[in-house]
Amino acid sequence: MYWIGYDIGSSSIKAALIDAEKGSVKSTVQYPEKEMEIQSPKAGWAEQDPETWWQHVCEATSKLLAVSAVNSNEIKGIGISYQMHGLVLVDKEMQVLRPSIIWCDSRAVETGRQLFLETGSEKCLSNLLNSPGNFTLSKLKWVKENEPLLFDQVHKFMLPGDFIALKLTGHCSTTISGLSEGILWDFKDDKSANWLLEVAGISPDLIPEVLPTFSDQGRITKAAALQCGLPKGIPVMYRAGDQPNNALSLNVLEPGEIAATGGTSGVVYAISDQANTVEGERINCFAHVNHQPGTARIGKMLCINGTGIQYSWMRSQVAPDVSYHELNKMAASVPIGANNLRILPFGNGAERMLYNENRGARVSGLNFNRHKKEHLLRASLEGIAFSFVYGLEILERDGVNLSRVKAGNDNLFQSELFSNTISTLTGTNIEVVETTGAVGAARAAAWAFGDFSSIDEAASTDQLAASFEPMTNTDEYQEAYELWKNDLKEYLT
Incomplete structure (x- = not known):
């Protein structure tokens, strides 16, 4: 059956x-x-x-x-x-x-x-x-x-x-x-x-x-x-x-757990047991699938419009005949921080997490004598990863305690460079899982009917596509991120 x-x-x-x-x-x-x-x-x-x-x-x-x-x-x-x-x-x-x-x-x-x-x-x-x-x-x-x-x-x-x-x-x-x-x-x-x-x-x-x-x-x-x-x-x-449902598909149901997607836009969906918010004008809070009166399970959602769309734009403009796998290898061939080249990936409309600012993307530090397409690709991926980390900091200020991040295996999280950057800067493990929203919906229905004792049991056959742990060279990542945040501060001034 x-x-x-x-x-x-x-x-x-x-x-x-x-x-x-x-x-x-x-x-x-x-x-x-x-x-x-x-x-x-x-x-x-x-x-x-x-x-x-x-x-x-x-x-x-x-x-x-x-x-x-x-x-x-x-x-x-x-x-x-x-x-x-x-x-x-x-x-x-x-x-x-x-x-x-x-x-x-x-x-x-x-x-x-x-x-x-x-x-x-x-x-x-x-x-x-x-x-x-x-x-x-x-x-x-x-x-x-x-x-x-x-x-x-x-x-x-x-x-x-x-x-x-x-x-x-x-x-x-x-x-x-x-x-x-x-x-x-x-x-x-x-x-x-x-x-x-x-x-x-x-x-x-x-x-x-x-x-x-x-x-x-x-x-x-x-x-x-x-x-x-x-x-x-x-x-x-x-x-x-x-x-x-994406969070449920990844078995993200309890406080501190986070489901993330990096498609055309990026989403960080964190579970909290606190039905309150101090960042309600920058994030959205919804009743999660397992929310019950008296037992709060709030999905605190941060959406970043300019994520995967920036990387696809970069591909079409810089290396149109290259696969994403090869793009990621090219990006990884240059050092952390892309030799001081930085990109703010906010070129896809107003960003709620930036108080609905809509000023477009920004490239900083471009040097025609030092930078090649590999640097543009790395700066692009790092800029998206930094925007995720910045968003996670907003969620932490809203009461989210990070324990783990899980993502589906059909988006930016397939990139080792991208996932390592987020993992290292947040000190959080990232798991990339083979599943889809339709699969999660089917399993949820089966669990509701009583065929499984838990969503965890229903998802027990899922394969772990990849996992990422914080790197040891934290200072290099942190320095690059702080420079990116300084650019962001100027951008919003």
């Missing part, structure tokens, strides 16, 4: 099958092969049709069953991971009213800022652990203000994963973790932040039923079974946003 996990991204749908007894991965697929289109009717807008996600879920399921040669009757149930912060609106017949305003849409920035001012920073940061920002509630208020006739038809609002669960089960629901990512969970009162909805002029009746993250969240309907090819009546047992 098997469990199926879905990862509902903005570029594709990923699906995975895991063995219900061993937790091992049977097969993984993605659909479509080409990235899904994101509509941008105006500058800064980003929308997708939720029904397209559902169609691709059905296609991915068909592809997965074919690739794995598994009979659909062998599927026990479903877990769902999804792109965070999106807004899906449905009417009383559960029909979608408009395209989803997805995570990278920036139209509601000013709406969120006004909500923050009206509510007050103290109330927001003490109760929500966040400012409303450009998250789901702010997008909902934007619709109310700019599309009033459509808003009058809204019966419920949902996140992308809630919509896929609705399509599968016919039941409209959400989770505590989901409400927190929409900035709608009051951590002091342990309930939805209806007071914030009142400030926004929105009825709390628009919130779907709130279910536990790990629970029987509904059974597959006959109609859904016919469309997606799964057995009627199997349960959806788990649902979480992509970053909390």
Whole structure:
């Protein structure tokens, strides 16, 4: 028997099958092969049709069953991971009213800022652990203000994963973790932040039923079974946003543990048992998948926009015909600090951790007589690594005690230079693990059902791709980092 996990991204749908007894991965697929289109009717807008996600879920399921040669009757149930912060609106017949305003849409920035001012920073940061920002509630208020006739038809609002669960089960629901990512969970009162909805002029009746993250969240309907090819009546047992789910996939659940990703953007997601924040305008705090009232498990998330995108840009401009593996070898051929060449990797929009400053990247110390492409590559990787370390320092000031860092094996952490730099400067071990978000969602569902005693047991077959320990030449790394921080200080002055 098997469990199926879905990862509902903005570029594709990923699906995975895991063995219900061993937790091992049977097969993984993605659909479509080409990235899904994101509509941008105006500058800064980003929308997708939720029904397209559902169609691709059905296609991915068909592809997965074919690739794995598994009979659909062998599927026990479903877990769902999804792109965070999106807004899906449905009417009383559960029909979608408009395209989803997805995570990278920036139209509601000013709406969120006004909500923050009206509510007050103290109330927001003490109760929500966040400012409303450009998250789901702010997008909902934007619709109310700019599309009033459509808003009058809204019966419920949902996140992308809630919509896929609705399509599968016919039941409209959400989770505590989901409400927190929409900035709608009051951590002091342990309930939805209806007071914030009142400030926004929105009825709390628009919130779907709130279910536990790990629970029987509904059974597959006959109609859904016919469309997606799964057995009627199997349960959806788990649902979480992509970053909390990524942490779960890496078995990052307890205070001090950190999940990190270094893709186009970089994310550091640290678990804390403290439901408070002093850096709430530079980081985001969400209810982690195992958060319970009275037993806080807060995911403190720091996002760096200009990480992998900087390295890919450097590759395309400096060494376009060279593999990333060869790039990393070239970068490692020059000394720590790249002979005083330094790069601030902040060229991909406003950086929340820098108080939403958007000044572009910066190169310092470039010498035409000393520096070659190898130095540019090393300075690029070091600049990204230093930005991670700087972010970890922010998290430490917010009460996070570092114990270990875990990352998936499909991003910058594959680079020995990159990982060694972070490990040495933080004094923390880094483990790079072979897993994916879809695999993690499937295992979480199996654990919720009772097939495994813990996530650790479910993930016991994962392979450790690499591990990194702090280097002995700490002074060289520290000197390079301090020079980089001095550049950053000047940059922000």
